[in-house]
Amino acid sequence: MARIESIHSPPQCSDAASSSASFIQSPAAAQGELQESLASLGLAVSISEEKGRCLIALRDFCRGQVILEQDPYVSVLDKESRGARCDSCFVQAKSLKRCSACKHVWYCSSTCQKKEWKLHQDECKAINEVKRRKDQTPTSSMQLMLRLMFKRKLQLDKVVIRSAMDNHEIVELLPTHMADTSEERLVLYAQMANLVAWIAGAATVDIKEVTQLFCRFACNAHTICDEELRPLGMGLFPVVSIINHSCEPNTVLLFEGKRAVVRALEQINVGSELTLSYIELGTSTESRRKALREQYYFTCNCPRCNHLGTGVVSLEDSILEGLLCKNKACKGHLISNKGSQKGLLCQLCGALVNENEASKILAEAKEVLRQASELASSGNHHSAARIKTEELKHLQEKLWHPSSVHLMWTHDNLLKICMSEQDWQSALDYCRLTIPAYERIYPQFHPLLGLQFFALGKLEWYLGNTVEAIKALTTARDILAVTHGSHGNFFQGLLSTLHDAQASLAQKRMFH
Numbered sequence: 001m002a003r004i005e006s007i008h009s010p011p012q013c014s015d016a017a018s019s020s021a022s023f024i025q026s027p028a029a030a031q032g033e034l035q036e037s038l039a040s041l042g043l044a045v046s047i048s049e050e051k052g053r054c055l056i057a058l059r060d061f062c063r064g065q066v067i068l069e070q071d072p073y074v075s076v077l078d079k080e081s082r083g084a085r086c087d088s089c090f091v092q093a094k095s096l097k098r099c100s101a102c103k104h105v106w107y108c109s110s111t112c113q114k115k116e117w118k119l120h121q122d123e124c125k126a127i128n129e130v131k132r133r134k135d136q137t138p139t140s141s142m143q144l145m146l147r148l149m150f151k152r153k154l155q156l157d158k159v160v161i162r163s164a165m166d167n168h169e170i171v172e173l174l175p176t177h178m179a180d181t182s183e184e185r186l187v188l189y190a191q192m193a194n195l196v197a198w199i200a201g202a203a204t205v206d207i208k209e210v211t212q213l214f215c216r217f218a219c220n221a222h223t224i225c226d227e228e229l230r231p232l233g234m235g236l237f238p239v240v241s242i243i244n245h246s247c248e249p250n251t252v253l254l255f256e257g258k259r260a261v262v263r264a265l266e267q268i269n270v271g272s273e274l275t276l277s278y279i280e281l282g283t284s285t286e287s288r289r290k291a292l293r294e295q296y297y298f299t300c301n302c303p304r305c306n307h308l309g310t311g312v313v314s315l316e317d318s319i320l321e322g323l324l325c326k327n328k329a330c331k332g333h334l335i336s337n338k339g340s341q342k343g344l345l346c347q348l349c350g351a352l353v354n355e356n357e358a359s360k361i362l363a364e365a366k367e368v369l370r371q372a373s374e375l376a377s378s379g380n381h382h383s384a385a386r387i388k389t390e391e392l393k394h395l396q397e398k399l400w401h402p403s404s405v406h407l408m409w410t411h412d413n414l415l416k417i418c419m420s421e422q423d424w425q426s427a428l429d430y431c432r433l434t435i436p437a438y439e440r441i442y443p444q445f446h447p448l449l450g451l452q453f454f455a456l457g458k459l460e461w462y463l464g465n466t467v468e469a470i471k472a473l474t475t476a477r478d479i480l481a482v483t484h485g486s487h488g489n490f491f492q493g494l495l496s497t498l499h500d501a502q503a504s505l506a507q508k509r510m511f512h
């Protein structure tokens with residue numbers, strides 16, 4: 001594809017050679033400068049012993065209000081999105097132009113290509129060097145690291161503008177958890193750092209520092225998704241990353257292109273801490289805590305987790321992930337017994353399944369799950385996959401609650417398979433089955449819940465069930481107006497489907 005020539009012009013910056021030392025801020029100065037910027041948005045950083053830095057509201061925010069927006073310090077598209085989306089703005093476009101030098105990045109316009117050139121220039125040379133010497137291109141995480149290093153240098157050299165919310169010093173304030181990181185992982189990061197050094201030119205790269213930066217990526221970088229929460233790439237957002245986790249979050253993070261937008265999920269009063277969910281919320285307390293410990297190195301003590309051990313959470317957890325009681329007359333669920341006798345305890349009839357029998361049931365359950373995930377990850381949405389997934393569904397129905405997460409994901413997989421086969425009626429049936437589980441698992445204003453109602457509404461509408469379509473689309477509208485905002489094309493598309501359905505119903509009523 002033709003090169004947009006102007007991008008190869010050298011950067012226009014007369015003072016590029018001036019001393020960079022005066023441009024480096026101390027961490028304290030960078031934090032002070034950040035506080036000032038945040039204050040103008042009604043936000044502040046405070047420190048807690050348990051969590052480290054926290055982001056606090058200095059004023060009230062109402063449900064659906066945008067609290068914070070931030071462009072990534074650095075970002076990169078996934079392999080799957082490269083060539084389908086613009087590397088600069090992440091917009092999907094049919095006629096993208098490829099950088100003719102490295103042939104690795106694509107832009108939707110010469111404006112985007114020019115905007116990125118200063119950052120892409122060194123990366124372009126590095127990619128070509130890897131191609132020449134290894135006949136390979138760097139992976140996405142490697143590319144993200146290269147971009148971070150090149151951007152830092154360009155900001156130090158004053159070739160690229162820095163701001164209070166976009167500079168390397170605030171990236172360095174993010175935790176690394178290096179001391180908590182396993183030896184095995186550190187070795188992997190060090191190997192990756194060596195590769196980065198080799199790609200970027202070893203003289204300029206400090207291996208220990210890059211290893212530390214990989215640790216920082218692991219617990220701070222965000223997956224950038226489209227409106228339907230399909231992953232597009234990765235980005236580092238040093239201010240959004242100050243927001244700590246809760247399993248009952250009061251904010252939600254979505255992306256407009258690659259720009260992060262944080263909205264309030266509820267009324268947030270002055271003085272409250274902002275929280276986000278870092279993980280999939282539809283799992284039991286133990287699973288959520290395990291996931292958080294493994295990736296973020298903390299034990300969650302949010303209000304939802306703090307109920308662990310109380311009756312409410314045991315029942316909720318057993319419905320989400322607990323096995324059905326083996327006693328045919330009982331409708332209860334089994335979860336690990338916390339008492340002296342090891343095994344599984346029924347939450348309803350109190351029957352204890354001993355350790356041996358418990359491990360047999362768990363092995364059976366594990367095998368069912370293994371088959372399910374193998375099928376889901378194979379991406380093989382053909383009739384053979386459908387038959388197998390339906391078999392799994394029957395097996396899972398014998399083992400788990402109808403609202404369990406396992407069945408919910410199986411119903412979701414079947415929904416996708418039926419959609420790809422254009423079997424709309426079966427797709428609608430499976431979509432309907434997912435709704436009670438979604439409603440149980442996710443909070444009232446969760447984007448996944450809104451998206452599932454949107455999918456249901458479209459299927460109902462397509463199959464001529466106008467009243468049901470209006471009901472589902474109205475629920476989707478109410479949720480997505482809060483999580484996604486009401487201005488984008490995606491939301492407008494939902495409104496227009498809803499208006500069509502409402503107009504059709506009005507017309508039907510006029511003629512009957």
Ligand SMILES: C[S@@+](CC[C@H](N)C(=O)[O-])C[C@H]1O[C@@H](n2cnc3c(N)ncnc32)[C@H](O)[C@@H]1O
Binds near residue numbers: 052175241300
């Ligand atoms: C993305 S950072 C959040 C900002 C961080 N607190 C800071 O000081 O910059 C993620 C890290 O914050 C801490 N963290 C986040 N949520 C927490 C929570 N609910 N309880 C305890 N620590 C938490 C953990 O150390 C985690 O690895």
